[in-house]
Amino acid sequence: MSHHIIEAEDLHYKYPDGTSAIQGVSFRITHGESVAIVGENGAGKSTLLLHLNGYLLPTEGALRIGDYSLTKETLNEVHRTVGMVFQDPDDQLFMPTVFEDVAFGPMNLGFPADEIKKRVYDALETVGMLHLKDRPPFKLSAGEKRAVAIATVLSMSPNILVMDEPSSHLDPKTRRKLIALLGTFKHTKIIATHDLDMAVDLCERTLIIHKGKIAADGPTRELMQDEELLEQCSLEKPLKLQCCSLCGKVSV
Amino acid sequence: MADIGAHFIEIGLMDRLATKDTAIHRLDPRAKLLTTLVFVATVVSFGKYEVSALLSFFVYPIALIARGDIPARYILKKIILVAPFAILVGVFNPFLDREPLLTIGDWSIAGGWISLLSILVRFILTVGAALILLACTGINGVCLALEKLGVPRVFTAQLLFMYRYLFVIMEEGMRMVRAKRCRSFSKQDTGMKAFGHMLGHLLLRSLDRAQRIHSAMSCRGFDGHIPSMKQLRLTSGDVAFVAGWSGLFIIMRLYNISQLLGSFITEVIS
Amino acid sequence: MHMADALISPAVGGTMWVASAGLIGYCSKKIRTVFDDRRIPLMGVLGAFVFAAQMINFSIPGTGSSGHLGGGMLLAVLLGPHAAFLVISSVLVVQALFFADGGLLALGCNMFNLGFFPCFIAYPLVFRKIVGDKPTPVRLCIGCTAAAIIGLQLGAFGVVMETVFSDISELPFRTFALVMQPIHLAIGIVEGLVTASVVAFVWKARPEVLSAVSQSKPVGSYSIKRILIILLAVAALTGSMLSWFASSYPDGLEWAMFQTSGSEELEAPEHGIHASLASIQGSTAFLPDYGFASPESEAEEELPGQWPAIDAGTTVSGLIGGLLTLSIAVLTGYILRPRKVTP
Numbered sequence: 001m002s003h004h005i006i007e008a009e010d011l012h013y014k015y016p017d018g019t020s021a022i023q024g025v026s027f028r029i030t031h032g033e034s035v036a037i038v039g040e041n042g043a044g045k046s047t048l049l050l051h052l053n054g055y056l057l058p059t060e061g062a063l064r065i066g067d068y069s070l071t072k073e074t075l076n077e078v079h080r081t082v083g084m085v086f087q088d089p090d091d092q093l094f095m096p097t098v099f100e101d102v103a104f105g106p107m108n109l110g111f112p113a114d115e116i117k118k119r120v121y122d123a124l125e126t127v128g129m130l131h132l133k134d135r136p137p138f139k140l141s142a143g144e145k146r147a148v149a150i151a152t153v154l155s156m157s158p159n160i161l162v163m164d165e166p167s168s169h170l171d172p173k174t175r176r177k178l179i180a181l182l183g184t185f186k187h188t189k190i191i192a193t194h195d196l197d198m199a200v201d202l203c204e205r206t207l208i209i210h211k212g213k214i215a216a217d218g219p220t221r222e223l224m225q226d227e228e229l230l231e232q233c234s235l236e237k238p239l240k241l242q243c244c245s246l247c248g249k250v251s252v
Numbered sequence: 253m254a255d256i257g258a259h260f261i262e263i264g265l266m267d268r269l270a271t272k273d274t275a276i277h278r279l280d281p282r283a284k285l286l287t288t289l290v291f292v293a294t295v296v297s298f299g300k301y302e303v304s305a306l307l308s309f310f311v312y313p314i315a316l317i318a319r320g321d322i323p324a325r326y327i328l329k330k331i332i333l334v335a336p337f338a339i340l341v342g343v344f345n346p347f348l349d350r351e352p353l354l355t356i357g358d359w360s361i362a363g364g365w366i367s368l369l370s371i372l373v374r375f376i377l378t379v380g381a382a383l384i385l386l387a388c389t390g391i392n393g394v395c396l397a398l399e400k401l402g403v404p405r406v407f408t409a410q411l412l413f414m415y416r417y418l419f420v421i422m423e424e425g426m427r428m429v430r431a432k433r434c435r436s437f438s439k440q441d442t443g444m445k446a447f448g449h450m451l452g453h454l455l456l457r458s459l460d461r462a463q464r465i466h467s468a469m470s471c472r473g474f475d476g477h478i479p480s481m482k483q484l485r486l487t488s489g490d491v492a493f494v495a496g497w498s499g500l501f502i503i504m505r506l507y508n509i510s511q512l513l514g515s516f517i518t519e520v521i522s
Numbered sequence: 523m524h525m526a527d528a529l530i531s532p533a534v535g536g537t538m539w540v541a542s543a544g545l546i547g548y549c550s551k552k553i554r555t556v557f558d559d560r561r562i563p564l565m566g567v568l569g570a571f572v573f574a575a576q577m578i579n580f581s582i583p584g585t586g587s588s589g590h591l592g593g594g595m596l597l598a599v600l601l602g603p604h605a606a607f608l609v610i611s612s613v614l615v616v617q618a619l620f621f622a623d624g625g626l627l628a629l630g631c632n633m634f635n636l637g638f639f640p641c642f643i644a645y646p647l648v649f650r651k652i653v654g655d656k657p658t659p660v661r662l663c664i665g666c667t668a669a670a671i672i673g674l675q676l677g678a679f680g681v682v683m684e685t686v687f688s689d690i691s692e693l694p695f696r697t698f699a700l701v702m703q704p705i706h707l708a709i710g711i712v713e714g715l716v717t718a719s720v721v722a723f724v725w726k727a728r729p730e731v732l733s734a735v736s737q738s739k740p741v742g743s744y745s746i747k748r749i750l751i752i753l754l755a756v757a758a759l760t761g762s763m764l765s766w767f768a769s770s771y772p773d774g775l776e777w778a779m780f781q782t783s784g785s786e787e788l789e790a791p792e793h794g795i796h797a798s799l800a801s802i803q804g805s806t807a808f809l810p811d812y813g814f815a816s817p818e819s820e821a822e823e824e825l826p827g828q829w830p831a832i833d834a835g836t837t838v839s840g841l842i843g844g845l846l847t848l849s850i851a852v853l854t855g856y857i858l859r860p861r862k863v864t865p
Contacts, residue, residue: 095416108479152472156473293535293536296530311854330621342691349692371528375528379526385619410608410612411615413566414569414570414616416566417569418574418616420570425577450578458571462568463560476558476559509847514842
């Protein structure tokens with residue numbers, strides 16, 4: 001099942017204005033893994049994610065996504081393999097109705113009409129938003145928008161899900177629901193986030209990015225206990241791993 | 253600047269009306285669009301001193317408001333809001349055209365007053381028809397109709413995009429205006445320079461957004477062509493709607509129903 | 523300066539519709555040939571931007587009044603004329619439908635006045651000529667201001683012409699023009715300065731956005747072709763307007779001949795149009811015993827037997843009939859109203 005693998009080898013990226021956003025990043029994410037990418041603002045998370053969907057091509061180094069190495073020619077295959085959920089669902093939901101939005105990808109892939117319909121229904125069912133299918137996306141609440149944005153990606157049945165800040169702007173209960181939903185997905189997941197508690201909940205492995213390089217790569221719980229490392233990378237120990245200020249116990 | 257919020261609500265309300273499910277809403281959008289165009293064309297084709305014959309045309313908007321379950325008061329309010337321009341251009345007619353045209357007993361009314369009245373009636377009819385079309389079809393329906401009637405896809409696609417992002421960008425603009433207000437204290441008017449910067453910022457944000465949307469689209473296989481799956485099927489009911497109303501408009505154009513009715517009544521009375 | 527349906531005649535509205543529809547077709551085709559798939563979201567978002575920008579006011583120094591951005595010129599600078607025309611048109615469509623700004627028949631006029639003039643006259647012939655191949659902040663500023671002023675002047679003139687040709691409003695050409703042009707000169711200056719300040723801001727913050735547009739094509743090679751297209755379009759437009767005018771003119775002439783004895787009214791040009799329109803009116807009036815006849819019918823009273831004199835009887839019957847029809851319409855509406863089903 002090599003098409004579920006992402007492998008970066010000494011990745012470099014320099015923006016046209018000369019800013020060096022990524023300086024030699026290497027990692028290998030295999031089938032079914034769930035990986036969090038964390039790091040302070042401006043560490044290079046977003047730039048890295050933009051590589052994973054082929055929006056940016058590395059200035060140096062190589063990126064393998066599934067069976068393909070990322071080049072201009074393989075973009076279509078990469079887009080089929082990687083489903084990208086953007087940080088702002090408003091950027092992702094651009095069609096007049098939820099149905100059309102979820103159908104956008106499958107239609108571009110050229111599926112027959114009944115197959116498209118089936119995919120849309122399945123995807124919306126999975127995220128529990130089927131009842132919204134005829135609504136215009138801008139009328140939805142933040143949580144609904146997020147769920148529909150995920151459905152737009154699921155409808156293309158990607159092997160790998162890449163998500164940028166999926167829990168941002170959500171109220172606690174909606175966030176909780178989203179985490180539960182993401183937990184049910186069997187895809188290879190890559191989640192860039194500042195929500196370290198979610199990282200603890202969802203991802204067994206974490207990459208910490210600091211100043212364009214990988215500062216640490218290992219099991220989430222271990223890294224999150226390393227206070228020196230976290231301090232160095234402007235991060236903070238997740239709440240659920242901190243001692244309770246009232247009773248002195250750790251919740252998990 | 254409170255009006256930006258008001259506009260916002262306004263658009264939302266029009267949208268909500270379009271989601272109702274009545275016999276009128278279920279009609280093919282093409283049928284409604286065509287009928288509206290015939291309506292507007294017949295209304296404006298009357299001579300400039302015509303008033304009485306125009307009155308019979310109210311039957312169309314009123315029937316649609318009733319069947320389409322559209323709040324009449326709301327539509328009227330919107331018409332009144334935009335009336336100033338028509339009034340401004342028409343208000344000189346009574347001064348420029350003083351030839352007496354109509355006499356009731358000892359009173360004579362100048363042609364200008366009649367033509368002003370005619371402008372106002374036309375205005376209510378045409379503007380009302382446009383608003384009602386939208387309220388019972390929705391922007392998506394109108395665009396789909398345009399497309400199926402041969403308007404290039406590039407045009408309708410970007411129109412829908414514009415409509416979609418209207419809300420997002422207006423909200424961004426609104427947030428900026430609010431943030432500015434919080435810091436401007438008693439000096440409430442925006443100078444041109446600050447205004448230019450504000451718009452410049454909003455523009456840059458919009459450009460960024462366009463880029464992000466594009467990347468989200470290309471992630472899902474966008475290659476410059478926006479696919480459309482929606483099909484429209486013209487039913488006999490749609491055809492009857494267009495033909496029936498258009499026929500009625502033409503009859504009302506040719507025969508002054510009000511006049512006929514009026515003469516009949518006066519004859520009966522006398 | 524949106525034209526309203528109530529102020530235009532079907533001939534003017536129809537002609538402008540055809541002209542604008544043709545332009546939409548032409549621009550869409552043009553955009554497809556130089557296709558860049560970033561264009562569609564970019565056009566849509568910028569349309570939304572202009573819409574939002576129009577709702578933010580600023581105060582005009584020294585006047586106490588406030589203004590807002592029209593945006594036509596800005597779009598032309600950012601997107602190039604073809605895409606800009608489409609965006610302006612769709613802004614107008616949304617305004618017509620949601621805010622009843624303008625109207626459906628007047629859409630053609632509005633697209634032409636607010637889209638064609640800035641995009642296809644002011645942009646290529648003023649902005650590009652001033653800015654040239656190597657934009658500098660000063661040139662951009664002068665170019666934007668000048669182009670916005672000229673675009674708006676032409677647009678305002680379009681409004682005047684369309685209104686006069688339609689002859690629904692009684693305003694004579696000269697008075698209307700004398701009011702419209704100076705007002706729009708003021709608006710144009712403000713619009714130009716705002717456009718310039720926004721462009722200057724973008725130029726400082728993100729020069730690549732503007733240079734991408736200004737380098738898209740060399741000015742010299744295609745401006746001639748474009749001017750030819752514009753001239754053709756203008757010729758076709760005036761041609762169709764004139765032919766419509768001419769076709770109705772003979773009747774006007776006929777009418778004028780009856781009047782040659784002691785009528786000095788024909789001197790003013792608007793009376794010519796007026797007269798011809800009146801005769802169309804006469805020929806389309808199926809019921810000669812109109813209550814509300816046109817004033818020309820009064821003049822024609824001189825021909826005995828052809829037009830009945832205005833008589834109070836028909837007037838009253840017209841009034842009663844009108845009120846009655848209106849109430850019948852309202853009643854129909856009331857009857858048609860769906861009953862609320864109580865659950």
